[in-house]
Amino acid sequence: MNYLKTFEKLKVGTQLIDNRIVMGSMHTGLEDDLSNINQLTEYFVERAKSGVGIIITGGYSPNRLGRLTPFAGTFNSQKIAIAHKTLTAQVHAAGPSKILLQLLHAGRYSYHPFSVSASRIKSPITPFTPFALPGWMVKSTINDFVKSSLLAQQAGYNGVEIMGSEGYFIHQFFSPRTNKRSDEWGGSLENRCRLGVEIIQQIREKVGPDFILAFRIPILDLLTDGSSWDDIAYYAKKIQAAGANLLNSGIGWHESRVPTIGSMVPHAAFSSVTKDLKMVVDIPVIASNRFNEPEQIEKALSESCADMISMARPFLADPAFVEKARNNKSLQINPCIACNQACLDHIFSQKRASCLVNPTACEEKKWTLTKTMDSKKIAVVGAGVAGLNAALVLLKKGHQVSIYEAGSEVGGQFQLAGLIPGKKDYLKSLLHWSSEIKRLGGIIHFNTKIQEAHELQNYDHVIISTGVKPRIPQIPGLDLSHVITYEKLLKANTFSGKNIVIIGAGGIAVDVATYLLHRSAKIDTSIPDFYKHWGIETKLAGGLKKISRIETDLNITLLQRSDRSLGKGLGKTTGWIHRLDLKKHGVKFINQIEYKKITSEFIEIQTRKGDIQRLPADLVIVCAGQESQKDLVSKLEETKKPYSLIGGAHHAGELDAKKAIKDAFEVSFKI
Numbered sequence: 207m208n209y210l211k212t213f214e215k216l217k218v219g220t221q222l223i224d225n226r227i228v229m230g231s232m233h234t235g236l237e238d239d240l241s242n243i244n245q246l247t248e249y250f251v252e253r254a255k256s257g258v259g260i261i262i263t264g265g266y267s268p269n270r271l272g273r274l275t276p277f278a279g280t281f282n283s284q285k286i287a288i289a290h291k292t293l294t295a296q297v298h299a300a301g302p303s304k305i306l307l308q309l310l311h312a313g314r315y316s317y318h319p320f321s322v323s324a325s326r327i328k329s330p331i332t333p334f335t336p337f338a339l340p341g342w343m344v345k346s347t348i349n350d351f352v353k354s355s356l357l358a359q360q361a362g363y364n365g366v367e368i369m370g371s372e373g374y375f376i377h378q379f380f381s382p383r384t385n386k387r388s389d390e391w392g393g394s395l396e397n398r399c400r401l402g403v404e405i406i407q408q409i410r411e412k413v414g415p416d417f418i419l420a421f422r423i424p425i426l427d428l429l430t431d432g433s434s435w436d437d438i439a440y441y442a443k444k445i446q447a448a449g450a451n452l453l454n455s456g457i458g459w460h461e462s463r464v465p466t467i468g469s470m471v472p473h474a475a476f477s478s479v480t481k482d483l484k485m486v487v488d489i490p491v492i493a494s495n496r497f498n499e500p501e502q503i504e505k506a507l508s509e510s511c512a513d514m515i516s517m518a519r520p521f522l523a524d525p526a527f528v529e530k531a532r533n534n535k536s537l538q539i540n541p542c543i544a545c546n547q548a549c550l551d552h553i554f555s556q557k558r559a560s561c562l563v564n565p566t567a568c569e570e571k572k573w574t575l576t577k578t579m580d581s582k583k584i585a586v587v588g589a590g591v592a593g594l595n596a597a598l599v600l601l602k603k604g605h606q607v608s609i610y611e612a613g614s615e616v617g618g619q620f621q622l623a624g625l626i627p628g629k630k631d632y633l634k635s636l637l638h639w640s641s642e643i644k645r646l647g648g649i650i651h652f653n654t655k656i657q658e659a660h661e662l663q664n665y666d667h668v669i670i671s672t673g674v675k676p677r678i679p680q681i682p683g684l685d686l687s688h689v690i691t692y693e694k695l696l697k698a699n700t701f702s703g704k705n706i707v708i709i710g711a712g713g714i715a716v717d718v719a720t721y722l723l724h725r726s727a728k729i730d731t732s733i734p735d736f737y738k739h740w741g742i743e744t745k746l747a748g749g750l751k752k753i754s755r756i757e758t759d760l761n762i763t764l765l766q767r768s769d770r771s772l773g774k775g776l777g778k779t780t781g782w783i784h785r786l787d788l789k790k791h792g793v794k795f796i797n798q799i800e801y802k803k804i805t806s807e808f809i810e811i812q813t814r815k816g817d818i819q820r821l822p823a824d825l826v827i828v829c830a831g832q833e834s835q836k837d838l839v840s841k842l843e844e845t846k847k848p849y850s851l852i853g854g855a856h857h858a859g860e861l862d863a864k865k866a867i868k869d870a871f872e873v874s875f876k877i
């Protein structure tokens with residue numbers, strides 16, 4: 207497929223943009239300290255080389271009060287602007303990309319005790335109650351936005367994006383739910399629009415006509431008391447008239463209890479709302495959220511949903527996304543699976559962002575691949591995520607690689623994860639990795655179980671990536687026919703039973719419960735089903751109808767011996783979605799129990815208080831973690847064959863794909 211629309215040029219203000227792809231703002235953690243400027247530059251240059259139309263940096267606050275955390279980055283001094291000059295110069299030297307600096311004032315989402323907002327109303331997701339900003343300080347904050355924009359211009363940026371959505375400061379002034387003021391900055395719609403409008407107007411006056419002024423406008427609050435479409439359309443027109451020349455789509459508030467970027471959100475789920483925005487303004491508009499393939503971008507552009515498409519995480523997953531799309535090599539793109547595990551989960555834990563499928567992200571220099579002068583014959587035993595990624599790195603280094611897989615397909619645990627609703631992209635990763643291995647000359651031998659060391663005698667080195675098998679606990683009755691492992695359940699692709707008990711309440715147990723509920727309700731991953739499931743109605747003010755309970759035929763209970771919470775290992779930014787979904791379906795969770803026995807009718811447990819309870823169970827699913835499979839290790843040791851043990855075979859406890867892939871990269875880089 208040729209992506210003709212995607213690679214059409216576009217005029218934004220007086221600037222000509224090379225193509226329709228935006229690398230959206232993504233905080234990496236490198237912004238917060240000037241000493242990281244070289245690493246940040248390498249990160250952007252790597253993406254600019256592939257020719258993305260516009261790059262937008264992570265958010266910088268225009269002043270100290272607006273910082274997200276006490277040590278987050280500000281853009282408010284000559285020293286900072288000078289340091290960024292090299293960054294913008296190197297980005298411009300790398301290709302045609304324009305680069306915009308994002309200015310983000312967090313308002314009441316600031317994680318420090320001096321946060322400010324339109325009114326003194328605490329957000330449900332931060333511990334600090336903000337101070338209501340007095341009128342004179344609203345004016346000085348506008349001046350700070352203007353000053354930062356001028357500094358960005360001096361630093362060589364082609365423009366700025368003003369973050370006006372997602373529930374941050376400017377959005378807090380626009381929304382009547384957080385703005386209860388009675389002065390010129392609150393009350394009427396006109397007054398609530400004033401902050402955003404004044405910021406744009408005053409920046410435009412100072413920066414002149416050639417500087418791109420993008421505004422991220424809230425087009426769908428996903429809150430039951432959010433803004434009406436009429437108010438949003440009015441705001442968009444005012445922002446355009448004030449001098450903005452690009453509008454980006456802001457979806458949801460951070461406090462919305464509807465997923466907006468998680469893997470269960472269908473691709474391009476909100477582009478119809480951007481299409482509505484496009485109808486009310488004359489400047490280009492950008493659609494965003496859950497685009498990760500060139501085909502989706504081309505489709506949304508062809509359907510006139512937007513003039514540009516923004517993606518943030520897919521550029522962590524693959525810096526060369528644009529170049530591969532331009533050359534019609536979309537299968538070579540390493541797809542972002544929307545897991546958040548190494549990007550947003552890191553950021554929300556004050557760690558530098560990386561990427562589960564590309565551990566080199568944000569550490570580009572450290573992981574520069576060089577061809578080996580000593581090409582080896584290497585056998586990789588096991589084609590799960592660890593084995594596949596090890597093989598890829600080794601092939602890129604110039605080794606000869608053969609992979610031996612006992613089963614008939616690649617992927618191991620990741621293949622199973624791909625069967626969970628909303629995780630279909632995991633299967634695309636597997637398709638990408640295996641086709642890359644083939645393209646680079648690697649060979650995968652399926653249905654070949656290596657059992658003895660002599661079978662590997664022709665190799666110089668062996669990678670053991672034989673993965674894990676489900677742990678089978680010792681509970682009387684576990685051998686009954688209605689007791690199955692999660693692996694067996696998912697592979698069978700069907701189940702029967704209404705009273706279902708899950709042994710274990712970790713990440714996989716939560717995934718399995720979601721799988722059962724969605725299968726039983728026949729929900730697929732289409733946009734209409736997703737909207738219905740979460741109560742999204744774009745014509746309602748706020749775009750949301752309250753759904754507190756979802757009916758299901760299933761009676762599901764998750765059990766756990768320890769006092770850990772439900773789905774403890776789940777990600778910081780996605781765990782709440784899974785827990786909320788299970789809660790709405792009435793799924794029960796009992797921890798601090800002891801298993802007594804399983805019969806054909808029930809499972810007997812002893813609770814923390816010492817009571818004996820019998821839970822009716824016509825299906826029992828074992829999700830009790832995993833154990834390593836590493837029988838080959840001792841055999842290779844006997845023959846003194848050099849080997850490396852990676853992924854689940856190395857360490858099964860709380861192993862996930864992030865650790866497995868990182869392991870694969872670290873080991874293979876050294877061979």
Ligand code: NAP
Nearest residue numbers: 679710711712713714766767768775829830831860861862
């Ligand atoms: P897990 O999160 O470690 O949970 C294992 C569960 O099994 C626990 O609830 C544990 O509770 C129970 N268990 C362990 N030994 C048992 C025994 N002998 N008898 C009965 N119960 C036992 O492991 P997982 O659910 O298999 O997930 C594997 C990894 O994948 C984890 O790191 C997980 O976070 C990750 N994962 C992540 C996602 C995601 O979306 N981010 C999704 C799925 C999985 P007790 O020992 O207290 O009973």
Ligand code: SF4
Nearest residue numbers: 542545546549561562
């Ligand atoms: Fe995408 Fe996951 Fe990588 Fe984040 S960590 S960029 S969500 S694949």
